[in-house]
Amino acid sequence: MAHSLSPECTPLKQAYDACFNTWFEGYLEPAIAHSKNVPQGQRNEYAKKKAEEFEQKCGAVWAQYKECVQKAVRDRGLEDLLEQARQENPLHHPPSTSEGSGSSSTS
Amino acid sequence: MYCQWTSFERENRVNTLPDCPAANRKADTGTKIGITSEFRSSPNAVPQLRTTTSLRLSCSFPVETMPFFSQSFKYDHPWSHVVIGIWHKYPNPHCTHVVTVDVIDRSVNPDTGIIRTERVLGCKQKMPVWIVKLFGGSEDAYVREISFVDPATQSATITSVNLSLSQFASCYERIQYRPTSPHQTMFTQTAEIQARMAMWRTMTDRVESWLVQRFEQNAKLGKAGFSDVLRTMWEPEQPQLSPGAS
Numbered sequence: 001m002a003h004s005l006s007p008e009c010t011p012l013k014q015a016y017d018a019c020f021n022t023w024f025e026g027y028l029e030p031a032i033a034h035s036k037n038v039p040q041g042q043r044n045e046y047a048k049k050k051a052e053e054f055e056q057k058c059g060a061v062w063a064q065y066k067e068c069v070q071k072a073v074r075d076r077g078l079e080d081l082l083e084q085a086r087q088e089n090p091l092h093h094p095p096s097t098s099e100g101s102g103s104s105s106t107s
Numbered sequence: 108m109y110c111q112w113t114s115f116e117r118e119n120r121v122n123t124l125p126d127c128p129a130a131n132r133k134a135d136t137g138t139k140i141g142i143t144s145e146f147r148s149s150p151n152a153v154p155q156l157r158t159t160t161s162l163r164l165s166c167s168f169p170v171e172t173m174p175f176f177s178q179s180f181k182y183d184h185p186w187s188h189v190v191i192g193i194w195h196k197y198p199n200p201h202c203t204h205v206v207t208v209d210v211i212d213r214s215v216n217p218d219t220g221i222i223r224t225e226r227v228l229g230c231k232q233k234m235p236v237w238i239v240k241l242f243g244g245s246e247d248a249y250v251r252e253i254s255f256v257d258p259a260t261q262s263a264t265i266t267s268v269n270l271s272l273s274q275f276a277s278c279y280e281r282i283q284y285r286p287t288s289p290h291q292t293m294f295t296q297t298a299e300i301q302a303r304m305a306m307w308r309t310m311t312d313r314v315e316s317w318l319v320q321r322f323e324q325n326a327k328l329g330k331a332g333f334s335d336v337l338r339t340m341w342e343p344e345q346p347q348l349s350p351g352a353s
Contacts, residue, residue, distance in 0.1 A: 002197040002208040005229055013209060020213070021194055024222070028187050031220050031258035047220030054215050062213075069209045073227065078249055081270040082211075082227070085251045088277075094221065094255040094264055095281065 006072035012065035019058040027054075177297040186286035189294075190256055190263050193284075197228075204230045222256045227270070247271070261286050275310065276302045 004013040027050050034046045073079055182189055197205045207229035214223050228250040252267040265282040280298040287293045 003206065005207045005209050025191055028191060028258055032187060032261060035259035044218055048217040051215040051217040069211060073211065078270060081273060082251060085268055085270060085273065091253040091266060094257060095266055
């Protein structure tokens with residue numbers, strides 16, 4: 001796994017990445033299958049259940065890693081650049097659907 | 108893939124400015140500096156400087172968009188394998204310029220199942236020395252990357268934009284992965300550059316004024332230096348140089 005911006009965040013980053021990858025690899029294939037075979041209501045149930053599971057499993061290490069990496073971003077003077085990029089192109093939704101319809105998501 | 112300014116430049120040279128109406132095109136003259144000075148008339152004469160400037164980028168829109176790169180090809184792997192692979196791409200011996208990868212935001216939409224991830228990639232970039240000197244950048248270049256993975260539509264899109272040097276130009280890269288069969292995945296990549304003309308003008312103004320200052324300083328030094336040479340040569344202060352000495 002690649003390093004973090006700041007060496008002190010790297011162990012937290014790797015723990016978080018490992019947690020996400022495990023969750024993601026368990027999530028993806030059934031999510032595809034669900035979307036094909038199961039009516040709309042149930043697919044949402046699956047996504048909701050898995051979203052909660054992700055929070056449960058990886059939420060704690062994410063909170064720690066996030067705090068560390070946010071400091072690293074600040075220390076490198078990237079905060080303003082990032083904020084500017086977010087204002088210009090929030091990308092709250094996938095580009096193909098948000099572009100034409102004039103997404104209102106400038107926060 | 109990320110931060111490859113050198114290859115962008117190469118591509119950029121191949122493409123001429125697209126969609127630029129003839130009326131908006133400008134001559135490509137660069138910066139000229141002229142100097143006139145009256146050395147003789149007064150010892151304190153200030154050299155007179157004359158400058159004319161015009162930009163090399165030659166379309167007069169406030170933001171210049173230059174689409175210049177796109178490619179697509181198929182991977183012989185199912186979509187789900189490719190998308191799982193995305194998170195294992197770095198470190199990669201083929202992409203040693205990507206040094207750090209950090210997730211700064213991630214959400215799993217409980218209604219749609221779409222995963223949105225925002226990352227910051229740190230690149231060690233062998234940028235041309237003149238860029239580093241001119242724009243005050245460094246070897247570290249940072250990229251913001253936003254990805255969406257949608258299992259329902261089997262689509263993954265990754266958009267990235269440079270954070271470093273973004274006051275001058277933004278390079279937007281868009282990658283999409285879609286299945287073409289149960290065993291193959293289509294990769295589509297496009298990139299475009301948006302140059303911020305106002306910032307380029309400010310920068311050329313700054314470079315120009317720096318050049319003018321340097322020229323002014325050097326002109327003064329040159330004048331003082333040459334005055335000394337002339338004084339040493341022609342003012343009769345050194346009697347030991349008389350021809351009859353040897």
